[in-house]
Amino acid sequence: MTWTLEIKRIAGILDGSSTLEPGVNIVRGSNWQGKSSFIEAIKAALGVSTELTEGADSGTVHLETPSGVYDVTLTRENGVVSQQGQPYLTDEYDVIRAGLFACLDERNAVRRAVRAGENLEDVLLRPLDFQNIDAQIETLQREREQIETELSQAREAKKRLPTVQEKVTRLETEIEELQAKRETIDNQTSSADSSESVRRQLSQARSEQNQARNRIDRLEQSIERTEQRLSERRADLDALEIPEYTDIEERLADARENLSQVERDVEVLQSVYSATEMVLSENRLDLLTDVERDIDGDTVACWTCGSETTRADVADQLNALGDELTARRAQKETYRDTVEELETQREEISQARRRKGDLEEEIADLEATLADREQSLEAARNRLEQAQAEVERLSDRVDETVAELSDVESEIKYREAELEETADELAQLETRAARVEALESDLESVRDDLTELRSRKDRTKREAREAFDAAMQDILARFGTGFETARLTPEFDIVVARDGQEASLDALSEGELELIGFVAALAGRQSFDVDETAPLMLVDGLGGLDDDNLHTLIEYLQQGTEYLVFTAYPEYTAFDGHEIDPTEWHVANEKQASAD
Template identity: 45%
Template sequence: MSWRLDVENVAGIRRGSATLEPGLNAVRASNWQGKSSFLAAIATALGTASPLTEGASEGRVSLSTDEREYAVELTRDGGRVRTTGEPYLSDEVDRVCADLFAFLGEENEVRRAVREDDDLEPLLTRPLDFEDIDAKIAEARRERDRVDEALSEAEDAAERLPTLVSRVSGLEAEVDELEAELEASADAAGDDETREALSDARAERSRVQSRIERLESTAERVREQLEANREELDGLDVGDDEELERELDEAKRELRQQKRDIELLRGVYDANRRVVAEGRTELLTDVTHGLVDDELACWVCGAETDASSVTERLDELAEKIERRTAAAEASRERVEGLTERVETHEKRRQRERELRTDVRELRERRSDLERRLGDARERDDELAERIDDLRERIESDSEQVTDIESDLKYAKARLDDAKSELESSESEAEKLESLRSQRQSLTEEITRLRRRKQEVKKETRDAFDASIREIVPLFETGFESARLTSEFELVVARDGREASLDALSEGEVELLGLATALAGYEAFDVADRVPVMLVDRLGGIADENLGRLTEYLSGTATYLVMTAYPEHGAVEGRDIDPSDWSVVSDSAAAKGAE
């Protein structure tokens, strides 16, 4: 299970080697010793990075596992770095998932978006962009159409089986009877060619009539399905969603304005409350200390007032902030409700499009069946006329023998056709359960693909909620809860109120960034895709909390690799010592000594 990496000219490492073992691997050293560069080398071996050392023309990372070896070569080509070789991760979706949710360095996009309060939704759903869901749905629909056609034929065959078995039995009895009659007949007369032509015509007409029966059965089923789809389409109330979308846009604008107002009011309140609470009003205005109260001039408008009036005004401002916060929460709930209504309306529109497509295809199929049925009936009429003509041409003196021979040949031909059709129908009917199972699987796959994005978003929110429920008590954070909204907005609550990320400590923001990335890690089953998790540059988290973090991440990935300083005693695992590596800082130190 050991992984060995050999690194040459990657990031800040000139040359170095190390072995990863399952569990926590701590790259422990002071600054400029290659800790972060080693994590960049791992990412290069897995196929998500290409940090060629500055000034080097070539670099290389080789990864040896128990199963095989991988190697990635880096070559400077003008102003860019070209990558060749075979990385550990060959699938693009796996690489995207690794970069977003498993390689959690300081420049991880999810961590950075949380720090900068940027939009999280494009990042947390990015792997879906590489899954090409629409193309997969189209392919599954084409395959289901093929299965539907085969299933229709199998159902027709199963319905015909009892009739065919009875027909074969009857024809066998008829052939036995005709052979007995012919054997008893002493005379034979008539034109052999004419009799053969009559038998051929009768045999062909039998096949045509069987075809007419099959086409009529299939056409009836298509008509029933078409009628059912039309009824569902007529009963589907889609309506106009423009007003609903306008209402949702207006609700979102209102919510954004409320958030800006609250943030503005809270800034005014916090600054003034701190001045009053710390008794530092003389920093802003002249204060006259009295026996009952302090008199002062308002530092905003200059009007004469006293400390009690200022405190009362601040309390009124706090109440106003609470009212606006409650109104913002109501607006947020309204936005989420309207979002759900818009999504429900879109599902109905999608179903309407599907039904219209199905109706169009069924109409085309019905027209084709009616055309083929008309051709078959026309051929049946032609054969009936031909049979009548052939009968009239047979001489009267050999009519009896001719009829027997003709009937016998006709009966044998019909028997052969019936047996062949029975055998074919039995073969088709045997496929019925398999085809039904295939169709069910394809339908479920299409449904799963259509719901994929919503399910991933829900799984991401659920995973984030679960992480927060563990993180808050484990790390004793200053906020009591956090959640991701349906639009992946990060909402944090402290002291019963929504708190701005700016009001949190650096360590708390870093914990939220990690929790958000780990939510994507769970939603996209990254543990099954990528066996390594990289964690780097957690300077805002105290030493004791780093120990808790390593315990929290333990077991998340097969190989957990973290950077640590020598003084980080709480990070306990297998240490990787970079002291034997040749790093860029060594060259810089040597030049300084000269």
């Protein structure tokens, strides 16, 4: 169950190798020894990271696991790093899930969002954007329509079964009675050879006459049903209206582009707002620029353009930026509503067009069927005329006894032919009717799948919030936090309670924020079943936790994954697990490996 890694020029590691064992794996070392770079190397093997050593044109990671061997090559070209080879995760959905909920290093988007006090909806539900739910729904809708058609036919067959079975029984009884009658007539007559020959010919002619009449009846009934069905389908086609929405694809593309642009704007504004707000709230302008303190207010030099301003002006600009951020978020919701409305309109058009195509195809098939059956009817009528003429000619040549026997034999042949045809029909109906339960089960399954897909986002949001609450209860039971509880609101904002009242996230310690960040990431991990595709968890950047709390967190995290890999400084006490020594690696210089 051991994982083996060989690393060349990934992050701060120029050359190194190591193994991962089931359970806890500790990378213990001082700064600049490659701890965080080792985490990046594992992420590169998973397919999540593309961080090359600074100045290197290429780098590789070789990973061997019990399930396979994986090789990843990173190449820098024109300042852009690309990935080649076969990573552990190849599906984009799996990569996104692992990056968010398995790779819990300091760069993790969930942990960063918690530290910044941001809304968590976008980051926790991001994997849903890569599941192509709309395409899955469209495929299931087509499958549902096919099953509904087959089920309708099967139910009709089941409805007709008693009538056809009754007909088979009646025909068997009639044939037995006719055979008994023929035997009686045979015992009463002694015909000559010539009479016997004429009798056989007359019997055959009458059988053909009856078969022709029966075929004419069936064809006339079939033509009547086909004409009725054709009329219904033509009426359906005439009544069908395809919604007319002007430039739907162009408008949808524009709306999606507008939504994407405003989402990027919101992200940029949020980043600037959060950073500036933190500087002001922490009163740390002196970290960014020179501050001259005066009775009337602090005067600062703008750290972006160098011009002189005041702290009050900066605060005013921050408020203006917050107003702009609020406006852009409202604009984002408007665009999102527009996209959903246009997608609904497009789906209406698509469904109407598919329905039109199905109707036109069915009408064409019915018209062809009708023409074939009308031609067959004409041929059957000609055959009946010929058989009637032959019966009249032969009837004059036999006496009353021979004619009676011929009638009986002809009737027997007719009934036997009818019985064979009816028995075949019964077998077909039984086969089709036997599928009713299976088709009903398939239809229910498809409908359940459609319902599940359509409610996937709401269900995932609910599961994420429930998982957050459960994990938070476990954390609170293990750690002595300064807050009583924390929860996710329906809008995915984090609310913390202290002394029975809501408290600001800004009032929490760095360690407490880290704990909430892990709780949020674990909630996403459970909601999206990440351990099914990525049986490991990577943890880095836990300098804000003391020794006892770090041990407690590691003990808690290892319960939820097969492989737990985390970094620790030498001053932390020993952990129960496999310890990885970074001193055996060849790492880049201090500047390149400063992340470690």
